[in-house]
Amino acid sequence: MTTLQMIEAAAGRLQGHIRETPMLTSPFLDELAGRRVLVKPECLQHTGSFKFRGAWSAISALSDAERQRGVIAYSSGNHAQGVAHAAALHGISSVIVMPSDAPRLKIDNTRALGGEVVLYDRSNESREEIGEALATERGLTLIRPYDEPQVIAGQGTTGLEIARQAAAMGVEQADVLVCCGGGGLTSGIALALEGHAPGLRTRPCEPEGFDDVKRSLVTGQIQGNTATAGNICDAILTPQPGSITFPIMHRLCGPGLTITEKEAMHAMALAFLRLKIVLEPGGAASLASALFRKDEIEGDSVVVVASGGNADPEVFGKALKFLT
């Protein structure tokens, strides 16, 4: 189980290796959202998403002997790039198991960053089974994308920065909106804020039809999605909340929010126009929630964790049409 102390220890290991992302604002977004909007652009993190934090945390927490044998990960893309890059910077090898329908850009980048990519069919193969078989065969350590205490600790360092930056901007009470797949980032931020900014309440944001975390929080039991693909927010499509992440989210998070694909694309366009940052659909679910679900949000300010920017150019071009 991840603790606040593990998050603080991870922050020490990450120092000098991750980028402390700034906190962006725009008077135009404030007006649209009806409250002050503070955007944490994790798209500017190394490899274009927060995933590098968890990857570095997990790899740096291994023993020397484990680390030298190499690591393996399975991921729709952003965790893949984070693990491949963090492994290469540690001078070790990585195997990345990716769905064959992942965006081409993410597959190409993972290879270019030094990862050995193994593709699988998302509709009839289990990435967990493939990953564990390869791990056993080659002596690799599996770095799970979210249900892994040291990965959650790494993602939680985002929350330590939010606590410090929000306080410096005079914000002590606010909802913190987080794009949520398996819940690694959401649960890590929730733990960090519990310790360092108890007036900030973490809330998961998901695409309609893939709102497993929202429903699980309502029922208090883990709920799954019927579909596992077929939404533009590919970075945050997961079958169900993690067994480690869910109890943390259930104890600490406020109600979930859901947005449509069009709203995610519209939020991408507004992030382009008003913040000059590039978001991918799954990384814009939080901003979309701030802009288009404002009646479900409490307080004079809202914090938005814009979690990833690995957008395919064609998808981004479509998003820009929301401005014309």
Place this chain on the structure above:
Amino acid sequence: MTTLQMIEAAAGRLQGHIRETPMLTSPFLDELAGRRVLVKPECLQHTGSFKFRGAWSAISALSDAERQRGVIAYSSGNHAQGVAHAAALHGISSVIVMPSDAPRLKIDNTRALGGEVVLYDRSNESREEIGEALATERGLTLIRPYDEPQVIAGQGTTGLEIARQAAAMGVEQADVLVCCGGGGLTSGIALALEGHAPGLRTRPCEPEGFDDVKRSLVTGQIQGNTATAGNICDAILTPQPGSITFPIMHRLCGPGLTITEKEAMHAMALAFLRLKIVLEPGGAASLASALFRKDEIEGDSVVVVASGGNADPEVFGKALKFLT
């Protein structure tokens, strides 16, 4: 004349009001450029460009009585937004004289930020004459876009940050590439680096056909451009270097670099893909120089000041085609 002391004083006035932009990197850009590339994304500054620094510096340096009468500025767009926003945050009025062919987005934003916009015809009217007439008539203080000591001091604060950030990243010898119009940012950075990082050499970057600063540095005398419009890098098209900025650049800057419109657009696409930031063509001239003029650059590292991100969506969409 602007001095290092004025830049340091401006940094004090700007503290808490401007954003300290991070320093971004990408292994993909390093490979393309053949050296380590450190990108200072001033597109993430308030109003989407570095211009907010100079505007805040100049307005905050006025006497109370001057400030209360209001300010006026003339600008192709980014200085306009910077002055309008800085004036509004100071609680004073601003009049902005803009060319009628400026990108619509920049005109709209200037109005929305609280500026009173006065349009003029770039081909047969002088913005200087219009600006000075209005200033006299209404008692406004003219905030010139570059040939203004306190504006140069404000832009120079970018150089103080570069000196500190580059040193923290172990870079003490490098060319610093700056998108250059009238030379306010270039000369301010050059002064700051002379004092705080003498191993960093400032170099202006301009579009081909609008290389007045490059030619002026070669001859040692101010040279003008024959055309004043008709290039996609609208933010950095000026008739000639300023009479205050040029002597500073002549004393401190290395040779100028020029890039084509296509190279500026290609650099925008690569900034989208590798850094997840939005640049406008004139704000990408420096990155284009780093990527496409690498034989003209010295050293193992290069610093790129990516100065603005107020790109029209249609132009940005065209830039993305360089990725397909």
